[in-house]
Amino acid sequence: xxxxxxxxYQSVIIDHGRHPRNFGALANANHHHEGFNPLxxxxxxxxxxxxxxxVEKIMFEGSGCAISxxxxxxxxxxxxxxxxAEIETVFADFHQLITTGHANQDLGKLRVMSGVHEFPLRVxxxxxxxxxxxxxxxxxxxxxxxxxxxxx
Amino acid sequence: xxxxxxxxxxxxxxxxxxxxxxxNIHGRPLVYLDSAASSQKPKAVIEAMTHYYEHDHANIxxxxxxxxxxxxxxxxxxxxxxxxxxxxxxxxxxxxxxxTTEAINxxxxxxxxxxxxxxxxxxxxxxxxxxxxxxxQMLAASVGAHIKVIPLLPTGDLDMENYASLFxxxxxxxxxxxxxxxxxxxxxxKKITAIAHAHHVPVLVDGAQAVPHLSxxxxxxxxxxxxxxxxxMYGPTxxxxxxxxxxxxxxxxxxxxxxxxxxxxxxxxxxxxxxxxKFEAGTPxxxxxxxxxxxxxxxxxxxxxxxxxxxxxxxxxxxxxxxDIPGFRFIGMAKEKVGVIAFTLDDIHPHDMGTIxxxxxxxxxxxxxxAMPLVMSLGLPAxxxxxxxxxxxxxxxxxLVKGLYAVKKVLA
Numbered sequence: 001x002x003x004x005x006x007x008x009y010q011s012v013i014i015d016h017g018r019h020p021r022n023f024g025a026l027a028n029a030n031h032h033h034e035g036f037n038p039l040x041x042x043x044x045x046x047x048x049x050x051x052x053x054x055v056e057k058i059m060f061e062g063s064g065c066a067i068s069x070x071x072x073x074x075x076x077x078x079x080x081x082x083x084x085a086e087i088e089t090v091f092a093d094f095h096q097l098i099t100t101g102h103a104n105q106d107l108g109k110l111r112v113m114s115g116v117h118e119f120p121l122r123v124x125x126x127x128x129x130x131x132x133x134x135x136x137x138x139x140x141x142x143x144x145x146x147x148x149x150x151x152x
Numbered sequence: 153x154x155x156x157x158x159x160x161x162x163x164x165x166x167x168x169x170x171x172x173x174x175x176n177i178h179g180r181p182l183v184y185l186d187s188a189a190s191s192q193k194p195k196a197v198i199e200a201m202t203h204y205y206e207h208d209h210a211n212i213x214x215x216x217x218x219x220x221x222x223x224x225x226x227x228x229x230x231x232x233x234x235x236x237x238x239x240x241x242x243x244x245x246x247x248x249x250x251x252t253t254e255a256i257n258x259x260x261x262x263x264x265x266x267x268x269x270x271x272x273x274x275x276x277x278x279x280x281x282x283x284x285x286x287x288x289q290m291l292a293a294s295v296g297a298h299i300k301v302i303p304l305l306p307t308g309d310l311d312m313e314n315y316a317s318l319f320x321x322x323x324x325x326x327x328x329x330x331x332x333x334x335x336x337x338x339x340x341x342k343k344i345t346a347i348a349h350a351h352h353v354p355v356l357v358d359g360a361q362a363v364p365h366l367s368x369x370x371x372x373x374x375x376x377x378x379x380x381x382x383x384x385m386y387g388p389t390x391x392x393x394x395x396x397x398x399x400x401x402x403x404x405x406x407x408x409x410x411x412x413x414x415x416x417x418x419x420x421x422x423x424x425x426x427x428x429x430k431f432e433a434g435t436p437x438x439x440x441x442x443x444x445x446x447x448x449x450x451x452x453x454x455x456x457x458x459x460x461x462x463x464x465x466x467x468x469x470x471x472x473x474x475x476d477i478p479g480f481r482f483i484g485m486a487k488e489k490v491g492v493i494a495f496t497l498d499d500i501h502p503h504d505m506g507t508i509x510x511x512x513x514x515x516x517x518x519x520x521x522x523a524m525p526l527v528m529s530l531g532l533p534a535x536x537x538x539x540x541x542x543x544x545x546x547x548x549x550x551x552l553v554k555g556l557y558a559v560k561k562v563l564a
Contacts, residue, residue, distance in 0.1 A: 002178065002511050009504075009562050040503045041520040041527065041534045063533040065501035066563065119507055 007115035008122075009066065017066030022076035026059035034062075035132030035144050037124055042068050046132040053083050055137075060129060067113075067122050072129030074110055084137040091130050098126050166454070167543045169194040180513030183551045188333050188361060188492050188539030189517055190383050193447075197387060200446035201439045211435055213412060223438055230441035231428070237448045238378060239369040240395055244427040247401070248436055251392035252360040253283040255379035256327070258394055258431065259356055260287035262404040263377075264325070270296030272324045275353075277302040277310055277339075278529050279332040282522045284358045288327055297324070304529065308335040308484030312343065319351045326355045330362035330378075334521045334537060335484030336492030338366070345374045354400065360384055364541065365463060365490040367456045370395055382440065386542070387447030391440035394431070401427050408433040451542075459542055463491040466540055470549045477556055483535050491540035494521075497556060502536035505559050512555045 029047035036043050042064035049057040058076040063069075079087050090107070097103040098116040116126045135144045167173055170192045175182050184192060204226065210219035212227050228243075235243045249255045264287075268274075274288050278301050292299050300323075302315045326348045331338045345355045354376035359368060364385040370378045377400070381392040396404075406413055406424055410433030415423040424430045451459065470493060474480050479498035497505060502518030509516055517537040520527045527535060538552060 005508060005511050005562055008507070014563060039519060041524065042503075043533070065503035067504070122503075122507060125503065 004115065004118040008119060010112050010115065012109075012112045013066060013070040013115075016070035016073040018069075020060070020069050020073035022057075022059045022073065024059055024061060026057060028057070029059065031136040031139065033132045033136035033140065033144065035128045035135070037064070037068070037128050039124065040065065042125065042128060044068065044072055044129050044132050046072075046129065046136045048133060048136050050137070054081050055079055055083075055087070056081075058133065060132075064128065065125055067116065067125040068128045071113060071126045074113070075129050075133065078109060079133075084134070087137065088134065091134065094130065095127065098123055163454070167545060169196070169450075170543050171195055171198070173543060177513040177515075178511050180511075181551075183512075183514040183548045183555075185538040185540070185544070185548060185552060186515050186517050187364070187541035187544070188384070188537065190389070191364060191386050191541045192543065193388065193443075194386055194450050196450050197443050197446045201388060201443045204439050204442045209438070212438060226445075227436065227438050227441050230445040233445045233448050234393055237368075237452075238363075238393075238395060239371050241371065242398055245395055245398050245401065247394040247396065247428045247431045248441060249379075249392050249394050249431075250390055250437070251381040251383070252358060252379050253287075253392075255377075255392055255394035256283055256356070256358065257287045258407050259377050259379070259396070260291040262407045262431070263396075263400065264288075264291040265295065266403075266405055268295045268297045268324050271322055272297040273300055273320060273322045274298070275300050275302065275315070275318050275323060275326045275328075275348075277315075277328055278304055279308075279310070279335060279337065279523065279526045280327070280329055281333050281358065281360070282524070283360075284327050284329060284356075285525065288325075301525075302328075304526075308332070308337045308486040310337070310339055310344075312340070315344070316347050319347075319353065323351060323353050326353055327358070328355065329358040329360075330368075331359075331365065331490045331492075332484070332523075332526070333361045333492065334494050334523050334526055334535065335486060336361075336489035336494070336539075337484060337486035338362070338488040338490060341373045341375060345376075349374070361490055361492070364451075365460065367460075376400055382444040382447060385447055386450055388440045388443035391437045391444055398427065401431070404431075406430050406433070410434045412436075454542065462542070463540055463544075466544055466546065466549065467491055467493070469546055470538075470540075470552075473549050473553050474556075477553065479560070480556070483530060483532070491544070492537060493539070494535045494537045496532065496535060497559065500559060500563055502534045504563060505536050505556075508559045508562050509552075509555045512551070512558060514552055514555045516552075 026047035029049045031048040034045045044062040047059045060072045093103045097114050101114050101117040131144045172192050208222045210223045212224040214220050231243045231246045234246045300318045303311045305311050348355045356377035357375040359378050359380040363380045376397050378395040383389040413433040415425050481496045483494040506518035519534050
């Protein structure tokens with residue numbers, strides 16, 4: 001196995017990919033959005049519950065590869081109590097991390113995703129849930145696809 | 153030389169005819185298992201196109217000078233070669249297009265819009281590539297027609313009984329693939345056309361996955377349209393073929409207007425050129441036509457029976473080797489298949505598989521394969537696929553097996 005593969009498929013990612021946290025419906029959610037990656041058919045439906053503009057709970061449903069599932073799972077754990085603006089900042093840093101391997105701020109547990117930067121074709125897998133969450137918080141109707149991804 | 157089943161001999165060094173295969177990817181010899189998406193090109197095809205650009209290029213049907221005449225002759229010869237390859241009655245029935253997708257769009261626009269009315273019906277199958285679904289949906293939406301879908305049996309074969317029951321007095325066209333790009337299933341086209349013709353309904357056959365693997369005789373199949381791309385049969389991208397029975401093509405209106413497709417132009421009215429020029433507006437892909445010619449020559453030098461025997465033997469070997477891997481599941485077990493194997497491995501997502509195999513130099517396809525209705529009907533979000541070409545070897549299967557064990561280890 002190459003070092004890049006070991007870096008990409010760390011045990012944390014495999015664990016989150018196989019046993020995603022916060023997986024399922026969310027009864028009290030007030031924001032929903034479906035993300036779709038037409039390249040591989042991955043779908044992630046995000047449910048978010050906010051109070052006073054802060055995210056109280058994120059749950060998700062759907063199916064995807066280890067990278068997209070792990071990214072959704074980690075994200076759903078790590079963004080609680082943040083506002084949409086704060087999440088946008090984290091996402092910008094996360095996006096930098098997975099495209100360059102480095103980030104401006106300490107992203108904590110999200111750093112396990114840095115191995116994605118060696119695999120440009122997998123960036124869309126890692127960002128799918130994030131695009132869906134941000135669209136949900138913006139109350140965008142319809143569906144986001146990874147094809148809408150803009151460089152940040 | 154190696155002696156294959158049925159005593160057919162095939163050169164062992166075919167691999168060497170394909171320069172691209174002689175390279176390392178991530179430090180490992182390339183194992184190309186995505187020929188169903190696009191095949192690689194033999195030196196003969198690359199050289200034919202280079203030679204044309206270095207010696208013979210000019211626009212066709214234009215000049216009275218030597219180069220234009222040479223280019224025109226080469227382009228005409230390519231058409232004649234295609235006619236021979238699929239046993240059309242006449243070269244006028246061979247329309248050059250950009251590829252399978254454009255061929256189907258041409259038929260949907262020209263034939264479809266001139267023949268179909270509100271309430272009419274088009275029959276397709278659930279195993280179609282998006283290219284043989286979406287143009288018919290667009291046609292249906294514009295004229296108010298409906299689409300009926302032939303389902304599959306659990307084996308991955310078409311449900312022929314259901315097919316026969318789908319016809320109504322409003323059925324106007326059947327559009328069906330010759331071979332599935334996901335399951336590899338080869339459909340019984342002769343039976344399909346016979347049933348359709350009994351209802352006086354024409355049949356368009358998507359031959360993109362069939363032409364590299366089977367002998368195709370459009371007169372024997374008795375299909376009304378047959379479409380395919382050069383790039384899946386060792387030829388270049390950017391050229392494909394719409395075959396149509398002459399009487400049908402004669403009655404169809406032109407699709408695109410421009411140079412080359414006219415007899416006479418004036419502002420009081422324009423008359424169109426006869427077939428096949430009527431459907432070929434603008435300067436065609438000349439070098440690509442020459443590349444297609446070279447690809448047919450290449451295929452026929454090896455011989456379709458030898459190719460079929462080689463691929464059948466390789467498929468048998470692959471089924472045994474892959475079937476031994478714990479957690480390996482074949483998707484689609486039709487009796488008649490081209491060299492395509494769709495599969496799942498444990499609960500591993502095909503995308504993860506593809507990434508890990510790529511690091512071992514192995515190229516496979518992962519996802520919905522431009523056949524979302526089919527993949528969804530299988531109850532899977534995505535599947536992995538390997539597909540073989542003339543240059544595929546047992547060593548490629550061995551590398552794949554080793555690679556799949558590595559995938560299991562990485563994701564264990």
